[in-house]
Amino acid sequence: MYLKELCELNGISGNEKPVRDFIVEHLKQQVDEYKIDKIGNLIVRKQSSDGLAGDTETKRAPVVLLAAHMDEVGLLITEITGEGFLKFATVGGIDPQILISKTVLCGNNIPGVIGCKAIHLQKREERKQTLSINDLYIDIGAGSKEEAEKNVKIGDYVAFASEFAEFGSGLFKAKAFDDRAGCAIIMEIMADRYPCSLVGAFTVQEEVGLRGSKVVSNYVQADLAIIIEATAARDTTEKREEEWVVELGKGPACSLMDALTIYKPELIARISDLAREKGIPLQFRRGTAAANDAGNLHLAGSGIPSITLSIPCRNIHSMNSLISKQDYENCLALVRLILNKCHTLI
Amino acid sequence: MAENMTLDYKFLKELTESFGPSGNEKQVAALIRAYAENFVDSSETDTLGNLILSKNGAGNKDQAAGKKKIMIAAHMDEVGLIVTYIDRHGYLYFSPVGGIKEAELPGRRVMFGSGLKGVVARERKKNEQGKPMGKCFIDIGVNGEEKAREKVKEGDMAVLSGEFVETESHIIAKALDNRVGCFIALQVLKNYQGEHDLYVVFTVQEEVGARGAKTAAFEIEPDLALIIDTTISYDTPKEEYRTAANKGVAIKAMDRTIIVSPKIKQWMTDTAQRHGIPYQCEVISAGGTDSGPVHLTKGGIATGGLAVPVRYLHTASEVAAKADIEAAYALLSELVKNPPEI
Numbered sequence: 276m277y278l279k280e281l282c283e284l285n286g287i288s289g290n291e292k293p294v295r296d297f298i299v300e301h302l303k304q305q306v307d308e309y310k311i312d313k314i315g316n317l318i319v320r321k322q323s324s325d326g327l328a329g330d331t332e333t334k335r336a337p338v339v340l341l342a343a344h345m346d347e348v349g350l351l352i353t354e355i356t357g358e359g360f361l362k363f364a365t366v367g368g369i370d371p372q373i374l375i376s377k378t379v380l381c382g383n384n385i386p387g388v389i390g391c392k393a394i395h396l397q398k399r400e401e402r403k404q405t406l407s408i409n410d411l412y413i414d415i416g417a418g419s420k421e422e423a424e425k426n427v428k429i430g431d432y433v434a435f436a437s438e439f440a441e442f443g444s445g446l447f448k449a450k451a452f453d454d455r456a457g458c459a460i461i462m463e464i465m466a467d468r469y470p471c472s473l474v475g476a477f478t479v480q481e482e483v484g485l486r487g488s489k490v491v492s493n494y495v496q497a498d499l500a501i502i503i504e505a506t507a508a509r510d511t512t513e514k515r516e517e518e519w520v521v522e523l524g525k526g527p528a529c530s531l532m533d534a535l536t537i538y539k540p541e542l543i544a545r546i547s548d549l550a551r552e553k554g555i556p557l558q559f560r561r562g563t564a565a566a567n568d569a570g571n572l573h574l575a576g577s578g579i580p581s582i583t584l585s586i587p588c589r590n591i592h593s594m595n596s597l598i599s600k601q602d603y604e605n606c607l608a609l610v611r612l613i614l615n616k617c618h619t620l621i
Numbered sequence: 622m623a624e625n626m627t628l629d630y631k632f633l634k635e636l637t638e639s640f641g642p643s644g645n646e647k648q649v650a651a652l653i654r655a656y657a658e659n660f661v662d663s664s665e666t667d668t669l670g671n672l673i674l675s676k677n678g679a680g681n682k683d684q685a686a687g688k689k690k691i692m693i694a695a696h697m698d699e700v701g702l703i704v705t706y707i708d709r710h711g712y713l714y715f716s717p718v719g720g721i722k723e724a725e726l727p728g729r730r731v732m733f734g735s736g737l738k739g740v741v742a743r744e745r746k747k748n749e750q751g752k753p754m755g756k757c758f759i760d761i762g763v764n765g766e767e768k769a770r771e772k773v774k775e776g777d778m779a780v781l782s783g784e785f786v787e788t789e790s791h792i793i794a795k796a797l798d799n800r801v802g803c804f805i806a807l808q809v810l811k812n813y814q815g816e817h818d819l820y821v822v823f824t825v826q827e828e829v830g831a832r833g834a835k836t837a838a839f840e841i842e843p844d845l846a847l848i849i850d851t852t853i854s855y856d857t858p859k860e861e862y863r864t865a866a867n868k869g870v871a872i873k874a875m876d877r878t879i880i881v882s883p884k885i886k887q888w889m890t891d892t893a894q895r896h897g898i899p900y901q902c903e904v905i906s907a908g909g910t911d912s913g914p915v916h917l918t919k920g921g922i923a924t925g926g927l928a929v930p931v932r933y934l935h936t937a938s939e940v941a942a943k944a945d946i947e948a949a950y951a952l953l954s955e956l957v958k959n960p961p962e963i
Contacts (some may be wrong), residue, residue, distance in 0.1 A: 531776035532703050537644030537826060539670075543776055559775040562704040563716035564676065578668030578836040 277301065278439070278459040279604070282449035285380065285434035287349030288366050289314055292453070294345040297464060298477055305465050306475070311459075315485045317345070317477040318495070324468035324489045328350075329583060337471045337621050339614060340497035340579065341464060342488065342568050343457025343504070344481030347450065348592045349590050350433035350437040351414070351532050352381065355424060359417035361387065364408070367482030373593045379413060387415040435594035445600045446523070452596045454481065456586045457503035469614040471498075483537075488568035492575035498621045499580055501610060502569045506560055506585035507596065518597030519561065521587040522601045526556030527606035532563045535570025542580055545620050546613060555609050560585060561621055580621070584609060626817050628808060628947060630792065632656060634785040640734045640909035642701025642718050642778040643826045646670055647919055648734065649697040649800070652839050653823055655809060659810050671837040672697070672823040680816030688816040691957050692843035693809065694834050694911045695802035696827030696850065699795070700782040700935045702731060702741075702759070704773060711769035713739070714761040718778060720935050723861035729937060731759060731779040739779065766873040783937035790943055791866075797931050797939040799827070802849040805929075805950045810933025815958045832880070834911035838918040839875040845960050846924040848873075848912040849953060851941070852903050855893070866930045869899030870949040873926030876905045887927040898951045899944070903928055917931030923963045927953060 276296075288568045295317050299521035303309060305320040325337035331423035348367030355361055361381065365371075374389045381387050391411050394402065413433060416421035420485065439449040449455075461475045474497060506528055521528040530538055550557040562585075573581035586606055589597040613620065641649035650672040654664055663675045679867065699718035707713055726741040733739070739762070744755025759779065763769045783795030792801070803823055810821045820841050825833035827850075857863035857926060864871045873881050874887045893900040903926070910929045916924035928948050932940040 467629070531705070532716070535830070537718070537829060537832075538776075540645060540776060558706075561714075561775070563703065563705065573669075574832055574835050576836070577840040580668060 276459065277462050278447070278456065279449070281455035281459050282439050282451045283430070285349070286345050286451075287432045287434060288346040288349055288431050288480045291345040291479045294458070296414040298345070298458065299354045299570055300504065302462060302465050307521070313491060314487055314490045315479040316491050318491070319465060319475040321473040323470055323471065323472045337498040337617050339471045339617055340473060340474045340476060340494065340495060340500040340501060340572065341461045341610070342476040342478060342491070342502045343461050344454045344487065344568060344574060345434070345458060346479055346482050347453065348482050349435065350379065352429055352431045352433060354429065354444055355420055355427070356412070357420050359414040359415070359419050359423035360390070361415065361423065361427060363413060366432070367592065371406055371411060372413055375406065376596055378436040379433045380436050380496065381413060381415060381433045382427045383427045385415055386436065387413040387433070394603055420479060429532060437594040446597050447600055448597055449596055450594045450596060452586065452588050452598050453505035453591050454503070454552045456505050456598060458604060460503050460603070460610060463607055464610060464614070466603065467599045469617070471614055471617045473614070478568055485568055485571050487565065488571040494570040495572070495575055497579050499617060500569070500572045501613065502572065502580070502581060502583040503569055503606065503610065504567050504583055504585040505588040505591060505596075507565075507591045508587040508589045513514050521558055521560055521585070523587050523589060523597070524601060525587070526562040526602060528558050528587055530560045530569070530585065532564045533569075533583070534564060534568035536573050536581065536583070539580055542582060542620065546582060549612060549616060550609055553612055555612065559610065624678065628855065628950060630787055633792065633801065633804045634787070634794070636804055637785055637794035637796045640732060640780055641697050641699055641796070643698040643829045645734060645778050646697040648805070648874055650823060652789050653803060655695070657807060657810065665835060667840060667962065669833045669836050671814045671824045671833045673791050673820060673837065673841065674810060674823075675818060675820045675880070676810060676813055678817040682683070688831060689844040689960055690842050691817050691960055692693050692735055692820045692822060692838065692846045693806045693953065693957070694824050694837065694846060694848045694915065695806040695821045696799045696824045696833070696911055697803055698735050698825055699780055699798065700828050701778045704779070706761070707766055707769050707775065708765045711761065711763040711765050713761065713769065713773060714756060715759060722853055722935075726757050727937065730782040731757055732782045733777055733779045733898040735772070737761060738782065769816065780892070781937035782831045792941055792943060792946070793938050793940050795937045795939065797941050798851040798934050801851060801929050801931070801946055802943055805953060806849050807951045808822055808950055809957060812954065813957060817957070817960060819957055831909060831911045831914050835914035835918065838915040838922060842919055843922060844963060846912070846915045846922050846952065847956060848910055848915065848924065848926045849949065850910040850926065850928050851934065852905070852928035853934055854932045863931045864901055864928070866931070866940070868901045868943055869932055870945060870952050871901050871903035871928040873912065873928065874901045874908045874943075876913075877907055878909030879916050879926070880923055881912075881922065882923065885938060886960065889925050889927075889956065892955050892959070896951065896955050898948050898955070900948065900952065
């Protein structure tokens, strides 16, 4: 399993190279070809088990596109103050409340702690308000602006410092499951051959507006696209079950509709039948907000029928996200099943 | 007007009564395909579900010799609801599909693709000011979750139910946005005998962001695209007059997603004037139609937009004036006969 190593690499949107290098290193012997496009997406290709390429006109194997994004959310240094503190912007969607007092790695792995005014010093009114990004700063223990500038510069990325761990009964804890979990699954898939030709797209800059997949959609062609994602689990704080979106431990979540894609009802029905026949748990993502690379990929060229399978994730977009090991394995099993049965789906 | 344009609205009734929320347009497509079977040269459905009908032009086969590909697009989809959760009592929780206001739904009847009917209600929860703040749900009149699951599942969509009413001068119906555009495009195609190849695309998923038109335009790559849709009618009491019912077909100048080229706009208004067709100009700062993605396809496609003003858009009772429908039909028929040099 590549999940631990992938999650511990830092690859904030626009700076995905460490993740891409890792994937290339491990997949280059297993795939037939790979290329990196101009925006940084990694595309790998693997022919079908009967040796048929996906793009030959006669006796053509179906082509299945598997997509996951390599980037994760993080921070970017925007200013170094006179005292040597670092002001920052968020890259991707981050709730400022989760940042306070957390450890981070700035630029070239310079450790830092995110600081704010201590509760003792906050005025009564301030205590009632939530803190915004502007109230926070990164402390790298520098005594002055000059000292800070020796270690970091404006524009450096800042990543969450967080190690992968097994947690509780069958949970994993790490940063960046969104979407290294998807990357890890595609990497495992690429070890084998299937009755379809595979195109693996490891995309960049999903978290800042699906930018990498926009470029992929300009050149990729496929008969089916499977987008593998992590999605926000809301199975804890909301009391009412009808407000939950997905639950941990109930299998991968199949999207019905999100902000940018309506998934084909016929395709979803066939996939949920397939999962039921083989006893793989599958849940539906009950929210319709947010979006993923499917938004671009399903409209590529004259259209690619697409599905999104997501691994439910608590505390998503934070340094300590949680997923269920079983959900990961069931998602992998379902993707394998879909690839083996893709003739019946397309 | 140039000719007597009395249209037979029977087929519009069938169109508006059929079921087609975004992503579930199959029933509408089947209805249109069957209607057009005998007068088109080709008929195909693409990956997203767009229905593409075409008639070959009588002109020279050689495109270089001036034969053009003209595309008319009209979206088939309507706004609706998608079931996201079924509770133990058999009530269905949902999200809106397209621009539909939850606050206006309680008390409304809805209809599923299977013909199943239901009514929208709201949880009784109220906020401190006494305003209802509970979630809306659909009651399909069953005892418990198990019974509900025999009829419906997560992901199923519903649309608003509404009876079709034809008065002397107006049409009242659900889904006039944009079955009226489909109706007009289909009548134009039926009677078309021009020089150029005419493609009429009945697009999917316009209400959620003009998605079908993007792939259809990519596939067809027309020389000229004309989009027929509906627009807001501002002629109800206490509203400022902008586009309004009974003032003619609206010719698009601008919305959030397109600025129509002056040349195309001029050609459209000139054509309307020459044939005595009443028209008005549409400028809106919000919203967009299929014309947005279409004009940006590939190297760019010359694109114009026409619309029928409709009152109470995205409700079960949309109202359009027959005179505007006939004006839109007349203008679109003339436009495809004489496309401009591009």
